[in-house]
Amino acid sequence: MENCFKTLAVVVIVVLLLQQAPVLVRATDADPLQDFCVADLDSEVTVNGHACKPASAAGDEFLFSSKIATGGDVNANPNGSNVTELDVAEWPGVNTLGVSMNRVDFAPGGTNPPHIHPRATEVGIVLRGELLVGIIGTLDTGNRYYSKVVRAGETFVIPRGLMHFQFNVGKTEATMVVSFNSQNPGIVFVPLTLFGSNPPIPTPVLVKALRVDAGVVELLKSKFTGGY
Numbered sequence: 001m002e003n004c005f006k007t008l009a010v011v012v013i014v015v016l017l018l019q020q021a022p023v024l025v026r027a028t029d030a031d032p033l034q035d036f037c038v039a040d041l042d043s044e045v046t047v048n049g050h051a052c053k054p055a056s057a058a059g060d061e062f063l064f065s066s067k068i069a070t071g072g073d074v075n076a077n078p079n080g081s082n083v084t085e086l087d088v089a090e091w092p093g094v095n096t097l098g099v100s101m102n103r104v105d106f107a108p109g110g111t112n113p114p115h116i117h118p119r120a121t122e123v124g125i126v127l128r129g130e131l132l133v134g135i136i137g138t139l140d141t142g143n144r145y146y147s148k149v150v151r152a153g154e155t156f157v158i159p160r161g162l163m164h165f166q167f168n169v170g171k172t173e174a175t176m177v178v179s180f181n182s183q184n185p186g187i188v189f190v191p192l193t194l195f196g197s198n199p200p201i202p203t204p205v206l207v208k209a210l211r212v213d214a215g216v217v218e219l220l221k222s223k224f225t226g227g228y
């Protein structure tokens with residue numbers, strides 16, 4: 001009798017775990033069915049990702065990249081930061097593998113403005129300098145603001161879909177490298193989304209939503225025409 005209950009308990013646990021499994025799988029990119037599938041970025045075929053190059057055309061070089069060995073110019077735009085992207089468009093070898101990276105360099109006082117990655121959780125390491133990393137929770141947490149000054153060698157994690165930013169609070173340039181559990185994490189810059197969409201969000205919507213005058217909305221819109 002006791003054994004019978006134990007068996008039943010095991011069956012119930014297995015069923016509960018199986019019910020969770022599809023949720024766990026959906027939390028990241030789909031699992032690959034091949035060793036690798038080097039993206040054919042020129043292919044017209046539309047799948048959930050990119051079509052694969054023929055294996056014969058996919059050499060060792062697609063599994064390595066030196067794109068983030070050097071950083072970009074941090075003084076070339078008003079943010080005072082420069083993102084060197086290493087998603088599937090820059091690194092066809094990660095196609096279907098559910099991972100990608102970025103390097104971001106910051107001038108003193110530079111920022112990677114508040115943004116969201118709709119398709120990925122992010123883990124990052126600061127390589128040099130001191131970055132204030134801020135993450136804002138959903139309404140579930142009462143919009144809690146989590147933050148820390150992250151220094152060289154230290155790491156952080158940004159849960160998928162949460163708004164976050166980095167800001168260089170140090171006196172020198174700073175560099176971080178981040179990884180995503182998606183080959184194409186996507187980025188929603190909050191200022192650009194609100195004030196630089198194409199075509200623009202009607203001003204009365206933003207006046208009501210932000211509780212300011214039309215002049216303030218127009219001023220903000222004027223800052224984000226052109227995307228920077």
Ligand SMILES: *[C@@H]1O[C@H](CO)[C@@H](O)[C@H](O)[C@H]1NC(C)=O
Pocket residue numbers: 071072073074075076077081082083
């Ligand atoms: C980032 O740096 C690169 C290389 O220095 C430069 O060509 C590019 O214009 C910069 N990008 C932005 C958006 O500032």
Ligand SMILES: *[C@@H]1O[C@H](CO)[C@@H](O)[C@H](O)[C@H]1NC(C)=O
Pocket residue numbers: 077079081082083113189190191192227228
């Ligand atoms: C600078 O930040 C804005 C959002 O505030 C964003 O739209 C733009 O793409 C950023 N530019 C660079 C070069 O990162």
